[in-house]
Amino acid sequence: xxxxxxxxxxxxxxxxxxxxxxxxxxxxxxxxxxxxxxxxxxxxxxxxxxxxxxxxxxxxxxxxxxxxxxxxxxxxxxxxxxxxxxxxxxxxxxxxxxxxxxxxxxxxxxxxxxxxxxxxxxxxxxxxxxxxxxxxxxxxxxxxxxxxxxxxxxxxxxxxxxxxxxxxxxxxxxxxxxxxxxxxxxxxxxxxxxxxxxxxxxxxxxxxxxxxxxxxxxxxxxxxxxxx
Amino acid sequence: xxxxxxxxxxxxxxxxxxxxxxxxxxxxxxxxxxxxxxxxxxxxxxxxxxxxxxxxxxxxxxxxxxxxxxxxxxxxxxxxxxxxxxxxxxxxxxxxxxxxxxxxxxxxxxxxxxxxxxxxxxxxxxxxxxxxxxxxxxxxxxxxxxxxxxxxxxxxxxxxxxxxxxxxxxxxxxxxxxxxxxxxxxxxxxxxxxxxxxxxxxxxxxxxxxxxxxxxxxxxxxxxxxxx
DNA sequence: GCAAAAGTGTTACCGGTACACCCATGT
DNA sequence: ACATGGGTGTACCGGTAACACTTTTGC
Numbered sequence: 456x457x458x459x460x461x462x463x464x465x466x467x468x469x470x471x472x473x474x475x476x477x478x479x480x481x482x483x484x485x486x487x488x489x490x491x492x493x494x495x496x497x498x499x500x501x502x503x504x505x506x507x508x509x510x511x512x513x514x515x516x517x518x519x520x521x522x523x524x525x526x527x528x529x530x531x532x533x534x535x536x537x538x539x540x541x542x543x544x545x546x547x548x549x550x551x552x553x554x555x556x557x558x559x560x561x562x563x564x565x566x567x568x569x570x571x572x573x574x575x576x577x578x579x580x581x582x583x584x585x586x587x588x589x590x591x592x593x594x595x596x597x598x599x600x601x602x603x604x605x606x607x608x609x610x611x612x613x614x615x616x617x618x619x620x621x622x623x624x625x626x627x628x629x630x631x632x633x634x635x636x637x638x639x640x641x642x643x644x645x646x647x648x649x650x651x652x653x654x655x656x657x658x659x660x661x662x663x664x665x666x667x668x669x670x671x672x673x674x675x676x677x678x679x680x681x682x683x
Numbered sequence: 684x685x686x687x688x689x690x691x692x693x694x695x696x697x698x699x700x701x702x703x704x705x706x707x708x709x710x711x712x713x714x715x716x717x718x719x720x721x722x723x724x725x726x727x728x729x730x731x732x733x734x735x736x737x738x739x740x741x742x743x744x745x746x747x748x749x750x751x752x753x754x755x756x757x758x759x760x761x762x763x764x765x766x767x768x769x770x771x772x773x774x775x776x777x778x779x780x781x782x783x784x785x786x787x788x789x790x791x792x793x794x795x796x797x798x799x800x801x802x803x804x805x806x807x808x809x810x811x812x813x814x815x816x817x818x819x820x821x822x823x824x825x826x827x828x829x830x831x832x833x834x835x836x837x838x839x840x841x842x843x844x845x846x847x848x849x850x851x852x853x854x855x856x857x858x859x860x861x862x863x864x865x866x867x868x869x870x871x872x873x874x875x876x877x878x879x880x881x882x883x884x885x886x887x888x889x890x891x892x893x894x895x896x897x898x899x900x901x902x903x904x905x906x907x908x909x910x911x
Numbered sequence: 912g913c914a915a916a917a918g919t920g921t922t923a924c925c926g927g928t929a930c931a932c933c934c935a936t937g938t
Numbered sequence: 939a940c941a942t943g944g945g946t947g948t949a950c951c952g953g954t955a956a957c958a959c960t961t962t963t964g965c
Contacts, residue, residue: 460721461774464733466694469777493688505692512766512777536764536779538740546689549697549740551764619944637928639945644926659943660936847917865955867918872953887916888963 467549471516472503472587474534474554474594475524477562477574478611483627484574485591486524486567490584494544500584501591502572503550516553523570525563530610531555532601534594537586554594556610578630602628603681605674606647615665617655618642629681647672695777699744700731700815702762702782702822703752705790705802706839711855712802713819714752714795718812722772728812729819730800731778744781751798753791758838759783760829762822765814782822784838806858830856831909833902834875843893845883846870857909875900 475486490500502523506515512533521527534552542548575581577595580588601607607628608621622638642648649669654662703714718728730751734743740761749755762780770776803809805823808816829835835856836849850866870876877897882890 461696461733461776464696465736467697467734467736468689468692469695469697505689506695506766506777508693508695508775509768511768512764533763535761536740538734538779540737540739547736548689549734551766617944634928634930635944636930636946641927656936660938661934661942661944662936663944845917862955862957863917864919864957869954884963888965889915889917889961890963891917 467547469506469512470503470548470550471506471512471519472501472550472552472590473516473519473523473531474501474552474591475520476554476556476577476594476598476611477559478624478627479559479574481623481627482576482578483624484576485580486572487575487581487583488570488572491570495584498584499581499587501552501587502570505548512551513553516551516555520555523567523572524557525566526557526561529555529557532597534590534597537590539586542585552590552594554597556598556607558611558613560613577627599628606642606645606668609668609672615651615653615655615667617658617663617665619658619663621666625681633681695775697734697740698731698776698778699734699740699747700729700778700780700818701744701747701751701759702729702780702819703748704782704784704805704822704826704839705787706852706855707787707802709851709855710804710806711852712804713808714800715803715809715811716798716800719798723812726812727809727815729780729815730798733776740779741781744779744783748783751795751800752785753794754785754789757783757785760825762818762825765818767814770813780818780822782825784826784835786839786841788841805855827856834870834873834896837896837900843879843881843883843895845886845891845893847886847891849894853909861909 477484477486486502487499488502489497502519504515504519504522506512510518513531516531517527520529520531531553532555534554536549536551538549540547542550577591580591582588583591598607602625606621608616608624611624612620618639619635621642622633622635625638626632647669648666651665651667653665655665656662705712705714714730715727716730717725730747732743732747732750734740738746741759744759745755748757748759759781760783762782764777764779766777768775770778805819808819810816811819826835830853836844836852839852840848846867847863849870850861850863853866854860875897876894879893879895881893883893884890
């Protein structure tokens with residue numbers, strides 16, 4: 456009896472698609488895969504998956520992420536649901552996009568390569584199936600919004616990083632060159648990063664102090680990092 | 684053949700729920716209904732509906748809005764999908780929340796009353812079924828975000844309105860008293876509203892100029908109305 | 912005249928921007 | 939010594955907040 460309350464109403468295939476961002480080589484990149492099933496097999500797409508009977512959308516996205524880059528407990532946020540009845544050519548699927556942030560150095564790259572995944576700079580995306588380009592565009596907007604209200608970097612940079620690296624990350628995310636002097640002062644004024652005694656001498660003779668996020672870092676309301 | 688591509692993957696009931704905001708009596712209000720089916724029949728809830736086979740989520744939300752307040756073409760925006768498998772006690776439904784803005788003076792109030800709908804101030808919401816309180820909280824955040832980046836009011840105020848009314852609307856949306864002098868100067872600096880020759884003498888002896896949105900008003904990027 | 916809301920003006924301060932400048936060091 | 943990126947200082951400008959003040963008009 457209880458299980459038939461909503462009979463008569465249609466049931467629909469529900470999926471998730473993951474916009475996986477990383478920061479590498481001074482660029483913000485997105486992980487794409489050649490689609491492995493028809494229709495449009497072989498075309499570039501986000502990694503996705505159907506939602507199981509006992510999974511939330513977030514559970515499903517986490518599962519896809521683990522199967523894709525081999526990581527658990529990574530930052531992830533819902534972007535939007537995409538539901539045009541004809542968004543896939545043959546059969547109807549409602550898909551919710553998520554974006555995730557992962558560090559370039561710690562994901563399972565063998566796993567990625569096994570599925571023929573490739574990282575594309577956000578500025579040089581290939582044509583994508585269905586509405587996946589729109590998903591990426593909206594995911595980027597969300598990421599920019601996040602980055603303008605709180606410090607990103609913990610999820611995208613190595614544990615220890617220089618302020619110049621953080622500056623470059625912001626440049627990549629916003630496709631804009633923030634003044635190094637002002638950027639560094641802004642970060643200092645937030646009083647959230649911890650300076651370590653160590654220096655990075657990889658990219659300069661003088662060496663630059665390395666910083667870390669405190670273990671208990673929680674984004675504070677009301678900080679406004681960049682204009683937007 | 685084409686129609687059996689995704690067999691094996693579960694299909695799920697999909698619904699929408701509408702957070703309908705209006706501005707009335709100096710307060711931001713939300714339209715709630717006593718739920719008319721089991722489970723939890725009679726408890727307060729948002730108005731919602733199942734998504735049809737050939738409808739997008741947006742289509743379904745528009746349909747619910749028309750059935751609820753008798754209006755087409757009203758402002759509406761997706762908030763988020765809610766998908767915990769146990770969010771409803773008996774049967775699984777994934778629901779996507781939308782929020783809508785309507786003018787208090789033009790909706791079909793007989794229709795609302797026929798369904799026993801009631802307007803609740805955002806500050807005095809009753810207990811709600813399932814995760815509907817969360818939906819409203821997230822919808823309010825979205826509304827605040829919108830209001831901080833562009834001028835709201837066209838969707839919530841009468842066609843002609845005074846700057847004091849607009850000021851009060853912002854006060855209600857943010858639960859904060861913005862300085863009338865500064866607010867009025869801020870609005871003027873945006874150069875978007877048009878002053879009419881008419882005055883409203885309802886609430887003051889002196890009378891206040893009425894303003895309108897231009898017919899071709901498009902929110903501009905980058906305007907920042909209030910802090911946030 | 913007075914109350915009440917509309918509307919203007921004044922000032923102090925803070926934060927962002929632009930840009931010049933110094934610092935440390937490997938070659 | 940000098941080039942290179944790291945890091946600091948300064949001067950200006952615009953927006954914001956707080957609040958005093960003027961205007962209009964019904965009672």
